[in-house]
Amino acid sequence: MRKRPKRTIKDNLLLSKKAEKDNLGQFRTIKDNEKKLRGGMGAPGRWESLGSWCSFAARISAFNMGGASATALPERLSQTVIYFRPARCYKWGVFNDTNIWKGFNRPRRLSLIAGPCAIESETLCLRVAAAVQKTCAQLGVFYVFKASFDKANRTSAKSFRGPGLEAGLKILAKVRVELDVPVLTDVHTEAQAAAAAEFVDVLQIPAFLCRQTDLIAAAVATGKIVNLKKGQFLSPREMGQVAEKARTAGAKKILLTERGTTFGYNNLVADMRSIPIMKGFGFPVIFDATHSVQLPGGAGDQSGGQREFAPVLARSALAAGADGLFIETHPDPARALSDGPNMIPLAEMPALLRRLLKVFEAVQ
Numbered sequence: 001m002r003k004r005p006k007r008t009i010k011d012n013l014l015l016s017k018k019a020e021k022d023n024l025g026q027f028r029t030i031k032d033n034e035k036k037l038r039g040g041m042g043a044p045g046r047w048e049s050l051g052s053w054c055s056f057a058a059r060i061s062a063f064n065m066g067g068a069s070a071t072a073l074p075e076r077l078s079q080t081v082i083y084f085r086p087a088r089c090y091k092w093g094v095f096n097d098t099n100i101w102k103g104f105n106r107p108r109r110l111s112l113i114a115g116p117c118a119i120e121s122e123t124l125c126l127r128v129a130a131a132v133q134k135t136c137a138q139l140g141v142f143y144v145f146k147a148s149f150d151k152a153n154r155t156s157a158k159s160f161r162g163p164g165l166e167a168g169l170k171i172l173a174k175v176r177v178e179l180d181v182p183v184l185t186d187v188h189t190e191a192q193a194a195a196a197a198e199f200v201d202v203l204q205i206p207a208f209l210c211r212q213t214d215l216i217a218a219a220v221a222t223g224k225i226v227n228l229k230k231g232q233f234l235s236p237r238e239m240g241q242v243a244e245k246a247r248t249a250g251a252k253k254i255l256l257t258e259r260g261t262t263f264g265y266n267n268l269v270a271d272m273r274s275i276p277i278m279k280g281f282g283f284p285v286i287f288d289a290t291h292s293v294q295l296p297g298g299a300g301d302q303s304g305g306q307r308e309f310a311p312v313l314a315r316s317a318l319a320a321g322a323d324g325l326f327i328e329t330h331p332d333p334a335r336a337l338s339d340g341p342n343m344i345p346l347a348e349m350p351a352l353l354r355r356l357l358k359v360f361e362a363v364q
Contacts, residue, residue: 100182100201101225101253103142104284104324110360111324112136112353113184113202113227113286115146117339118162122171128329128346129175135350139357144202145175146184146326150192151338153208159302160337165195173199184227190218197222207231207259207291210242220249227255229288232262232296236274243281254283257326258317260292266304267295270313275320287317288326290342305342307333311352318359325356 104111114132119125129145136143149168151161162168168185176183176199184202187193193203193215203219205212207229219226226246230239239256246254256278260268270292278285292313295304314325330336333343344352 097201097223097225097253100144103144103182104225104255106142108361108364109140109142110318110357111142111144111284111286113144113146113324113326114329114349116330116336117148117328117343118151118160118337119147119149119168119171120160120162120337122174124331125171125175126178127331129179129181131346132329132349133179133181135353139353141353141357142324144182144184145179146204146328147172147175148186148338149196150188152188153206162338165192169196169199176200187215187219190214193218193222197224201225202227202255205229210234210239213245216242216245217249220246220251225253225255226251227257227286229257229259230274230278232260232268234261236271236277239278240281243283255286255324256281256283257286257288258292258322259288259326260294262296266297268292270317272316272320275317275322279321279323284323285321286324286326287314287322289314289317290326290328290339290344294339294342303339303341305339307342307344310342310344311355314352314356315359318356319363321363327352 103109112132115128116124125145125147132145133143135141147168149162149165149172151159163171172183172185175181182201183199184204185196185200186204186206187196188206188209196203197219202225203222204227205216205219208231209215210228210231211234216226216228228239228242228246230236230242234242236258243254243256258270258274258278260270261274263269268291270287275285275287289310290305290307293306293309295306297303310327314327317325327349328339328343329346329349330340330343331346333340333345336343
């Protein structure tokens with residue numbers, strides 16, 4: 001496969017004029033993109049497919065922020081510089097939704113969604129993504145990077161939530177462009193779904209929100225792959241109704257993720273029967289190994305976790321027929337700002353993935 005030379009964001013900014021001329025896309029502000037949509041900086045038709053969702057999200061954000069007009073762009077949001085993908089994209093493997101969907105459905109190939117719980121910094125995201133990507137490339141594992149720009153369901157109001165929508169999407173866009181890796185993030189509102197869809201490849205519906213019909217419909221409307229996480233309060237069979245909501249909204253590319261079921265207070269249990277049950281709905285099933293060992297609210301003002309059991313449950317899920325795994329990882333979980341107790345240390349990921357791959361191959 002032809003490889004594009006690696007460039008920094010600064011390089012891309014310097015080359016933006018040439019990129020536009022060559023129809024390669026560019027970094028620009030949302031405000032500039034809005035001008036292009038109106039035809040002020042180019043042919044309207046050429047830019048509609050690039051920024052229409054982002055412009056829509058910007059207007060929604062203006063409305064939600066209490067702006068005078070729902071069609072006005074908030075200055076703070078409009079000046080955000082983010083990479084807008086081109087009509088003829090030169091990043092063949094990453095920005096092609098069809099190829100990404102094939103990656104999740106490819107027989108005898110393990111899929112992995114992995115990254116830190118929350119976006120703590122750009123440096124952390126690039127470090128984790130690069131390390132896991134390298135291991136997955138060596139093992140032949142299909143890899144999607146994950147990180148959250150806003151952890152809206154933390155135990156305490158004082159807990160770290162993330163950088164927010166604007167700064168978070170900018171970081172995710174950089175990971176996506178610089179490392180040529182597909183990116184997943186979770187969304188909590190219809191407006192977030194529309195905005196995030198412009199910069200990531202997979203939208204995730206959090207477990208606590210998996211029955212929110214309007215949110216599911218908004219995520220599906222973006223045309224992106226949607227990962228539906230099973231609520232801790234749902235049985236595996238009830239996820240069939242969640243999948244049907246997405247189907248009714250027009251979805252064809254859905255992932256279903258098992259992440260444990262509430263078991264008394266401050267505890268979860270992973271029922272491996274859920275894997276074949278949910279596979280019966282006709283979509284790939286992912287097992288979230290790290291959230292399944294979470295102890296919700298178990299540490300008082302935050303959740304606890306038992307990361308030592310994550311590899312055990314991951315092996316069990318693969319043996320039960322899971323198509324892929326979801327694993328949160330961090331260079332130093334003890335100092336992570338969110339979900340540290342159940343995250344896998346980054347240095348342990350290569351050895352862990354090799355062991356898990358052996359189980360997956362044996363089952364296949």
